[in-house]
Amino acid sequence: xxxxxxxxxxxxxxxxxxxxxxxxxxxxxxxxxxxxxxxxxxxxxxxxxxxxxxxxxxxxxxxxxxxxxxxxxxxxxxxxxxxxxxxxxxxxxxxxxxxx
Numbered sequence: 001x002x003x004x005x006x007x008x009x010x011x012x013x014x015x016x017x018x019x020x021x022x023x024x025x026x027x028x029x030x031x032x033x034x035x036x037x038x039x040x041x042x043x044x045x046x047x048x049x050x051x052x053x054x055x056x057x058x059x060x061x062x063x064x065x066x067x068x069x070x071x072x073x074x075x076x077x078x079x080x081x082x083x084x085x086x087x088x089x090x091x092x093x094x095x096x097x098x099x100x
Contacts, residue, residue: 006033008026008027008033008034009034013026017034017037017038017041
């Protein structure tokens with residue numbers, strides 16, 4: 001890595017640490033630093049969420065999404081009725097247009 005004081009932490013060593021494999025051929029001081037690094041990385045990583053459980057705030061987020069979606073659908077239906085469209089689908093093409 002870029003820091004000169006951490007020459008022991010090359011790409012291969014970093015990969016070993018990330019995979020949880022033991023470091024072989026590393027001096028004790030570097031091994032101690034690697035251990036502290038592993039503890040710090042473990043504290044920063046989020047625990048996996050069980051697949052069957054709801055995420056924190058998931059129910060509230062879904063309820064808010066559904067509420068806004070329903071409000072927009074009601075507003076669109078009212079606007080279409082006020083404009084006289086009556087909810088009939090509009091053609092995708094206007095057809096030929098004569099200019100001049």
